[in-house]
Amino acid sequence: MFGGVYASATLGISCGSSPTAHQSTLRVLRRHLIALSERTPLLAGIGQRAFVDIDSLLRPVYGHAKQGASFGHTRIAGKSVLRRGLSPLAVTIATPTAAPVIAAVRLRAGRAGSAGAPRACSPRRSTPAKAAGAVASNILVRGDCAYGNSKVIAAVLKTGARFSFVPVKNAPVNAAIASIPDERYTPVHYPARWSIPTPAS
Numbered sequence: 001m002f003g004g005v006y007a008s009a010t011l012g013i014s015c016g017s018s019p020t021a022h023q024s025t026l027r028v029l030r031r032h033l034i035a036l037s038e039r040t041p042l043l044a045g046i047g048q049r050a051f052v053d054i055d056s057l058l059r060p061v062y063g064h065a066k067q068g069a070s071f072g073h074t075r076i077a078g079k080s081v082l083r084r085g086l087s088p089l090a091v092t093i094a095t096p097t098a099a100p101v102i103a104a105v106r107l108r109a110g111r112a113g114s115a116g117a118p119r120a121c122s123p124r125r126s127t128p129a130k131a132a133g134a135v136a137s138n139i140l141v142r143g144d145c146a147y148g149n150s151k152v153i154a155a156v157l158k159t160g161a162r163f164s165f166v167p168v169k170n171a172p173v174n175a176a177i178a179s180i181p182d183e184r185y186t187p188v189h190y191p192a193r194w195s196i197p198t199p200a201s
Helices: 008-016 021-039 127-131 150-159 171-178
Strands: 050-056 070-076 079-086 089-095 098-106 139-143 162-165
Touching: 021 098, 021 127, 050 098, 098 127, 139 150, 150 162
Parallel strands: 050 139, 139 162
Antiparallel strands: 050 089, 070 079, 089 098
16 A cells, blocks of 8 residues: 555555545554554453443644534533543453553544444444454443443444443433342453563564
8 A cells, every 4th residue: 555664644644635534544554453463462362352442532622723623521620621622432452461452543523422432333343353353252342321322232232242331320220220139240350450461582
């Protein structure tokens, strides 16, 4: 695709000049991630367990000509504020022994909500994890309460993966949680830190 070695920023500009820039860039990044996982311990242990995390974030931008920038709600120091920026939706892959790596990113306007999440969980989006060696039944898709809805859960189940989403707190959910006996709960241990293997010399 390219005739030389490019810096990341230059590569992004080159891909951005294409009429199908977004799709082309994602395909290049997806293949790059899969190739890295085949040649390095980037996603060591992915055959046993893979964590696919979905999250959106609001990042401030400056300048009136910034394309796509708009005002969106975010929380700073526990307070809800209106901030001008972009709101990318990011999907990462990790294992119990490998730190998260970005598998997909969708750049969106700052006012965007989390409505694009079902697309992030679609069978096509699970391709990088499966191509890197993950087994569908060993993939755990995680997200906060923005993704704990029927559309996202249906998209995850369609891939054959499992899910762990924070439910939206309301009266029916609280009643359902209160009805579960203590002995029915199963502890969930998420990796808090990773030990990155050192490549053999």
